[in-house]
Amino acid sequence: MTVVAIVCFALLGAGAVLILARLALGPSLLDRVVSTDALLVTIACGIAVYCAVYRDVSLEPVLLVVALLAFVGSVSVARYIGGMLVAAETSAEAPADDAAADADLAGRRGDPS
């Protein structure tokens, strides 16, 4: 079982490092929301692997709390972004597309400019 623990924690750790890289690099706030969600799920998987490998049930309430927190966090941040403009954080990968969509939407709204 020790080998299983080492393999599982290595896989989970590598995944968590990559998710953290996206969390740090992510061009937009929504990328960070998605990666925070994935990071919390990875943490929940790690706690469950610990519980399973060592037959230790003392951490299972933490597992439930982490699962709840992932949902509440991503939904509340998504609602928050829905009420604000994230122009400064729009994806740097497609600026021309962004500007075109902007002008398009403004024209459809009857924007005078």
Place this chain on the structure above:
Amino acid sequence: MTAADVVASVCLVAGSFLCLAAGLGLVRFPDVLNRMHAATKPQVLGVLLVMTGAVIRLVGEPIVWMLVLVAVFQLITAPVSAHMVSRIAYRRRHVRRDLLLVDELGGADDPLPSRPHPVHPEGDPDVDEPADGPERPADR
């Protein structure tokens, strides 16, 4: 190591591998919707596999129902949060439109044709509007 332990080990390693796959996908994929696609793998199948392995290992303990509760909760909440994040991503134009094969929301005339568009006297709250004023001079 009994047969149940072997099955549990396979489930745990497979679930952990899905977390690694989510990390790779999050780093390599180009925009928010693709990254959501990658990040959903451990959210549903990974959590289910890990919880299955943990239940097999911990069967007999009185607190095992909590693992089942976590799995059911993930199944219920993952579509809700994914729906909200992808809706905001589409409306805020974090989506790479050149990568879309089918764009059912982006008709030629109506930006949001899937529902009626009410006219609000002080501006439509659903359409992109700056929080600090009606205009963004940098883009015009």
